[in-house]
Amino acid sequence: SQQGEEDPQALSIQEGENATMNCSYKTSINNLQWYRQNSGRGLVHLILIRSNEREKHSGRLRVTLDTSKKSSSLLITASRAADTASYFCATYNSGGGADGLTFGKGTHLIIQP
Amino acid sequence: AAGVIQSPRHLIKEKRETATLKCYPIPRHDTVYWYQQGPGQDPQFLISFYEKMQSDKGSIPDRFSAQQFSDYHSELNMSSLELGDSALYFCASSAGAARLGANVLTFGAGSRLTVL
Numbered sequence: 001s002q003q004g005e006e007d008p009q010a011l012s013i014q015e016g017e018n019a020t021m022n023c024s025y026k027t028s029i030n031n032l033q034w035y036r037q038n039s040g041r042g043l044v045h046l047i048l049i050r051s052n053e054r055e056k057h058s059g060r061l062r063v064t065l066d067t068s069k070k071s072s073s074l075l076i077t078a079s080r081a082a083d084t085a086s087y088f089c090a091t092y093n094s095g096g097g098a099d100g101l102t103f104g105k106g107t108h109l110i111i112q113p
Numbered sequence: 114a115a116g117v118i119q120s121p122r123h124l125i126k127e128k129r130e131t132a133t134l135k136c137y138p139i140p141r142h143d144t145v146y147w148y149q150q151g152p153g154q155d156p157q158f159l160i161s162f163y164e165k166m167q168s169d170k171g172s173i174p175d176r177f178s179a180q181q182f183s184d185y186h187s188e189l190n191m192s193s194l195e196l197g198d199s200a201l202y203f204c205a206s207s208a209g210a211a212r213l214g215a216n217v218l219t220f221g222a223g224s225r226l227t228v229l
Contacts, residue, residue, distance in 0.1 A: 041222060100159075100161055
């Protein structure tokens with residue numbers, strides 16, 4: 001089954017800096033989504049990018065998708081302490097695969113105040 | 114706005130016992146998904162239901178079963194619990210079967226199961 005892999009697994013930066021997280025996947029996709037999870041809490045949807053899109057913005061978030069490299073990146077600009085969380089990319093397979101999103105391993109982001 | 118409601122939030126069981134988790138999706142969401150997340154792990158898809166029928170199956174053990182009821186709430190039943198079943202169990206819901214479109218999942222806060 002297809003799986004996303006996040007890179008890096010952990011990232012610690014100073015407040016105000018930008019944070020970039022990468023995700024790679026293995027099979028064709030319909031879309032790729034990014035979710036955020038605070039420790040021990042539920043996942044919250046951040047942004048969705050379709051397979052025919054290359055870049056998408058939402059507030060301080062910028063997502064890119066390169067289907068030729070099967071990779072995506074999530075950029076959080078002007079980070080805040082409240083951005084501390086784990087970030088997961090997730091995909092649906094195209095071609096009628098599983099209903100469920102397949103999540104990657106996640107990047108644990110720590111914003112130092 | 115109403116969110117996905119899961120109960121119980123915490124559950125402690127002994128090995129070989131059974132446990133039932135409940136999920137109430139967002140009103141008018143007809144699709145429910147169950148995920149299992151072990152400590153430090155990514156969420157793993159277990160099973161999904163669309164319009165009260167099982168839609169897809171992931172890595173759900175044979176000891177587990179689930180169903181979606183007429184009011185669209187879902188229950189995950191876990192029997193012969195093992196230590197390795199200790200995890201966070203998330204329910205999510207969406208409007209429409211995921212495979213039919215670019216659906217965003219709304220997750221509940223999760224039920225933390227501890228097996229002793």
